[in-house]
Amino acid sequence: xxxxxxxxxxxxxxxxxxxxxxxxxxxxxxxxxxxxxxxxxxxxxxxxxxxxxxxxxxxxxxxxxxxxxxxxxxxxxxxxxxxxxxxxxxxxxxxxxxxxxxxxxxxxxxxxxxxxxxxxxxxxxxxxxxxxxxxxxxxxxxxxxxxxxxxxxxxxxxxxxxxxxxxxxxxxxxxxxxxxxxxxxxxxxxxxxxxxxxxxxxxxxxxxxxxxxxxxxxxxxxxxxxxxxxxxxxxxxxxxxxxxxxxxxxxxxxxxxxxxxxxxxxxxxxxxxxxxxxxxxxxxxxxxxxxxxxxxxxxxxxxxxxxxxxxxxxxxxxxxxxxxxxxxxxxxxxxxxxxxxxxxxxxxxxxxxxxxxxxxxxxxxxxxxxxxx
Numbered sequence: 001x002x003x004x005x006x007x008x009x010x011x012x013x014x015x016x017x018x019x020x021x022x023x024x025x026x027x028x029x030x031x032x033x034x035x036x037x038x039x040x041x042x043x044x045x046x047x048x049x050x051x052x053x054x055x056x057x058x059x060x061x062x063x064x065x066x067x068x069x070x071x072x073x074x075x076x077x078x079x080x081x082x083x084x085x086x087x088x089x090x091x092x093x094x095x096x097x098x099x100x101x102x103x104x105x106x107x108x109x110x111x112x113x114x115x116x117x118x119x120x121x122x123x124x125x126x127x128x129x130x131x132x133x134x135x136x137x138x139x140x141x142x143x144x145x146x147x148x149x150x151x152x153x154x155x156x157x158x159x160x161x162x163x164x165x166x167x168x169x170x171x172x173x174x175x176x177x178x179x180x181x182x183x184x185x186x187x188x189x190x191x192x193x194x195x196x197x198x199x200x201x202x203x204x205x206x207x208x209x210x211x212x213x214x215x216x217x218x219x220x221x222x223x224x225x226x227x228x229x230x231x232x233x234x235x236x237x238x239x240x241x242x243x244x245x246x247x248x249x250x251x252x253x254x255x256x257x258x259x260x261x262x263x264x265x266x267x268x269x270x271x272x273x274x275x276x277x278x279x280x281x282x283x284x285x286x287x288x289x290x291x292x293x294x295x296x297x298x299x300x301x302x303x304x305x306x307x308x309x310x311x312x313x314x315x316x317x318x319x320x321x322x323x324x325x326x327x328x329x330x331x332x333x334x335x336x337x338x339x340x341x342x343x344x345x346x347x348x349x350x351x352x353x354x355x356x357x358x359x360x361x362x363x364x365x366x367x368x369x370x371x372x373x
Contacts, residue, residue, distance in 0.1 A: 019070055022156035027070035035165055037066040041158035042109050043149075044180045045203070049106040049122050052205035055173040056094055057101040060085055061125060062167055064143060073154035077128070077144045085141055095141065099129040111152050123148035160184035165273050169232050169280075175225040177204040179233055182258040186235050191258045194242075200254050214251045215325040222254075231284045234269060235260050285353060306347050306355060311336050322360045328367035335366055 019027065025038040039062065053061070065072060067080045082095055103126050111121045127146040132139040145153070160183035170176050181203075185191050195203065197214065204221070211217040222239060230236045235258050242253040261269060272283070304316065311320065311332040323332045339362045340347060350358055 020073070020154055020156045022153060022159040023070045023073060025159055025161065026066075026068075026072065029066070030069040035163065037062045037162045037164060037167075039065060039160045039162050039180060039183075040153050040156035041160060041184050042111060042152050042156055043107070044160045044184045046107045046109040047202040048205045049108050052207055053101060053105055053173065054098070055171060055176055057098045057105075058173060058176045059167060060095075060098045061102055062162060062164075066164070068145070072145065073150050075150070077142050079140050079142050082131075082139050082141060096131055099126075099131060099141065099143075102126045103129060109149075109152055112155065121148055121152070123152075125149055158184070163234070166232050166234075169273055169277070170228050172225055172228055174204050174206070174221050175228040178225045178237060178256075179229055181256070182229065182233065182235050182237060186258050186260060192255060193258075194253060194255045196253045197251060218321070218325075227284050231272060231280070232269060233261075234266050305349075305351055306340070306343075306359070307336070308340075318356055319359060322356060323363055326360055326363040326367065328363075328371070329373035330366065330370075331373075335363060338362075338366060 022038050022040045028034075029036050029038055063085055064078070064080060067084065068078050071078075085095060103124065106122055106124060109121050109123065111119055113119045124146045126143055126149075128142075128144045130142040132141070160180050162180060162183050166179065167176065170179060181193065185193065197217070201211075201217070204225075206217070206221060211221055218241075226237050226239070238257045238259070240255040240257070241251045242255060243249040244252040272280070307316070307319075311323065320332070323335060327335055339359065342362065343350075343358070
């Protein structure tokens with residue numbers, strides 16, 4: 001069920017008109033018993049000052065926000081059962097470490113001062129958390145949001161409408177963060193976000209020192225997050241890499257574009273969410289049956305063998321990205337011809353992930369033996 005994103009179109013219970021937009025949406029969600037959570041846009045656009053939240057902690061905090069609902073900005077302690085808090089996980093053993101994470105992490109959130117001027121607030125998310133020791137199925141966790149976070153949610157005038165089913169199905173913490181960002185802007189006229197690489201790393205919580213090489217960041221963060229989101233969300237995400245003019249033309253910024261799925265794609269996504277989690281990764285990677293019913297050029301290309309002619313006419317972007325990242329500046333057709341000769345008839349049997357792994361390994365070996373061009 002859709003919730004309108006314009007303030008004048010949000011149906012509000014009489015007497016609650018003074019709530020922030022984010023809390024007004026939370027009230028509608030509670031009243032209609034919808035499987036969504038209203039997350040402050042200020043939180044979605046925050047950056048981590050210390051540490052980074054795991055996927056389990058991100059999901060738990062969203063469930064706590066939903067539990068608090070329109071009262072999230074009040075000075076009160078909320079109660080949530082462990083059964084509600086653990087989501088799709090069966091045991092309670094992860095709850096205490098997750099609560100410890102939420103108490104430790106410091107986030108930097110854009111807000112305003114009491115005078116209404118723009119400001120950055122460094123804060124924790126929770127001020128307290130008490131977990132009952134009993135495991136009788138009805139044991140609870142009592143929690144209270146930090147004073148600063150309550151200030152943010154009390155004033156929050158924009159929000160991300162997060163689908164609980166999708167959120168609980170996503171596995172990567174980076175996919176969860178990009179999904180939140182997509183939920184924030186998907187109903188806007190402009191669905192494009194541009195950030196420097198460093199800004200994007202901070203926004204999605206990549207730890208310092210991890211994925212320092214952009215090729216690794218692209219492969220292990222962006223590509224994997226995109227695969228999960230495209231499979232499970234009601235929108236897709238694409239990115240464009242904006243390169244500088246220096247030596248090697250390094251990637252300096254990334255432009256993210258979120259696009260709503262058409263009705264056929266949304267129906268296929270809904271069916272995937274209803275299917276067992278087992279086998280989902282195989283279906284996503286293409287080693288099992290396809291999820292999205294409308295085949296894309298990219299998916300078809302991933303099932304083809306290595307091109308027999310010039311790579312300048314190749315429409316498999318993955319192959320071109322590999323030679324760009326690992327080819328050492330050598331002419332792509334020169335490396336491709338050497339690869340064909342080295343592989344021989346075996347090359348005709350390689351498609352998809354196996355082909356990409358082989359091609360990447362050969363490019364690295366080629367540069368290792370001959371040096372950079």
